[in-house]
């Protein structure tokens with residue numbers, strides 16, 4: 001069966017025909033294949049193909065309901081996207097500078113840096129920025145499911161664009177071969193998920209291949225390295241930590257840098273932003289609030305969000321006064 005949607009003839013008039021025509025129009029405009037359209041609508045490919053031709057003999061109403069739901073949710077998300085102004089994607093805050101310097105040190109000196117702290121303080125955003133500006137930076141995000149040695153090595157191999165099959169031992173050897181002499185930096189984000197053994201496996205790659213290593217995550221990342229139940233491997237890893245950056249919460253200067261980037265100048269708004277940025281969730285909570293506040297401001301016909309828009313947005317997102 002061909003995967004091309006534009007081959008289907010124009011459909012007859014009527015609601016059903018309109019729906020078909022609309023589905024085809026959107027698919028063509030967005031270059032969707034039949035497979036993609038099937039995934040998006042949740043309608044099986046064969047049935048969808050027959051329905052698009054107007055030749056489906058089964059329950060047409062059920063397919064139409066699925067297609068209509070897809071078109072409506074697409075419309076709703078487009079509307080929201082149109083209203084939500086883009087947040088400034090990158091602002092070089094004071095905290096970001098200390099993270100950038102720890103990453104660059106780990107890479108240059110083939111050393112280990114640990115960057116840890118509170119939620120929303122800009123760790124991941126800064127790692128991504130560093131990845132944009134330096135060569136051979138591989139960022140792997142650990143999850144509860146990839147906490148142990150095999151899965152995390154697989155993720156690393158995937159990130160390096162390598163085959164992930166074979167034994168754990170082969171995987172490790174292949175990774176080391178691939179990264180040796182690259183002057184690269186391996187970053188493990190959300191490193192608090194890694195088991196002791198998995199952390200030790202990552203340390204071994206750093207040791208054997210002479211590349212930099214950055215462990216990034218919440219407070220647990222560091223306490224794991226210094227905790228009482230340290231294994232020998234942990235002591236080895238800890239003794240290699242050359243640089244440590246703790247971002248317990250966002251600094252006021254970070255918040256103000258973000259607020260400047262949003263062009264928010266009045267004193268009351270800045271003060272309110274400072275108090276939002278000091279809450280748990282830090283710059284994440286602030287960025288979400290400012291996006292919503294900008295939407296409120298646009299709806300109200302104001303240029304930039306004022307203090308009342310920011311206050312409403314914060315409350316709307318469930319923030320406490």
Ligand SMILES: Nc1ncnc2c1ncn2[C@@H]1O[C@H](COP(=O)(O)OP(=O)(O)OP(=O)(O)O)[C@@H](O)[C@H]1O
Pocket residue numbers: 087088089090091092093096117118119120121122123124125126217218258283284285287288
């Ligand atoms: N330097 C920055 N420039 C612009 N926006 C930023 C910056 N740092 C953080 N933000 C905003 O704050 C949000 C949260 O930041 P980020 O995801 O980097 O935090 P994190 O420290 O990795 O948090 P977590 O510990 O929860 O993973 C980002 O999605 C972005 O909107």
Ligand SMILES: [Mg+2]
Pocket residue numbers: 123124125189
């Ligand atoms: Mg993060």
